[in-house]
Amino acid sequence: MLEQTFTMIKPDSVERGETGRILARMETAGLVIKRLKMLHLSPEEARQFYHMHAGKPFFEHLVAYISAGPVCAVVLEKEDAIRELRALVGATDPAEADEGTIRREFGLDNRRNAVHASDAPETAREEIAFFGLTLSREA
Ligand code: GDP
Ligand code: MG
Numbered sequence: 095m096l097e098q099t100f101t102m103i104k105p106d107s108v109e110r111g112e113t114g115r116i117l118a119r120m121e122t123a124g125l126v127i128k129r130l131k132m133l134h135l136s137p138e139e140a141r142q143f144y145h146m147h148a149g150k151p152f153f154e155h156l157v158a159y160i161s162a163g164p165v166c167a168v169v170l171e172k173e174d175a176i177r178e179l180r181a182l183v184g185a186t187d188p189a190e191a192d193e194g195t196i197r198r199e200f201g202l203d204n205r206r207n208a209v210h211a212s213d214a215p216e217t218a219r220e221e222i223a224f225f226g227l228t229l230s231r232e233a
Contacts, residue, residue, distance in 0.1 A: 097215070098175060099170050099218045100222050102165050102210040102221075103165060103209050104206070104209060105161075105163035108163065109163055112200055115200075116196060116209060119196055120179070123172075125170040125171070127168060129169040131227070132164050133164060133165065135160060135161045140161040169227050182195060182196060184197040184198055188200075188201025188207050196208055197209070
């Protein structure tokens with residue numbers, strides 16, 4: 095089924111100038127860029143985006159990390175996009191991610207893991223709406 099998913103290139107990867115190379119990996123895998131914008135989340139917005147992790151020991155570190163600089167927020171479309179993007183991105187900890195995955199290539203550690211990728215249709219819808227990337231006019 096043709097499906098949309100959401101990805102976010104995290105601030106340290108943007109700062110290192112890896113946005114283009116990460117997007118190229120996604121496009122090469124057949125994921126089509128439908129919406130894209132750069133923005134800098136406030137700590138409060140980062141808390142909302144990661145609300146499911148509130149209370150975990152790493153939560154405040156994650157909020158500080160994600161709000162430290164601009165991110166690149168992207169809507170991608172492909173058949174089975176949610177599952178395919180998660181497979182391309184790889185495991186949360188880059189050290190455990192398979193060879194050839196984005197996190198293996200660009201991630202530094204289990205927090206600084208290069209990108210976020212939606213994990214299910216409901217979270218993809220929520221995250222696309224959260225970033226204001228739902229527009230009536232198709233790209
Ligand atoms: P994901 O779906 O693979 O991104 O992983 P999770 O939803 O479990 O975690 C969200 C984000 O929190 C991850 O992408 C990491 O940036 C960060 N994170 C997850 N687990 C840890 C951890 O144990 N320690 C730290 N410092 N950060 C973590
Ligand atoms: Mg997650």
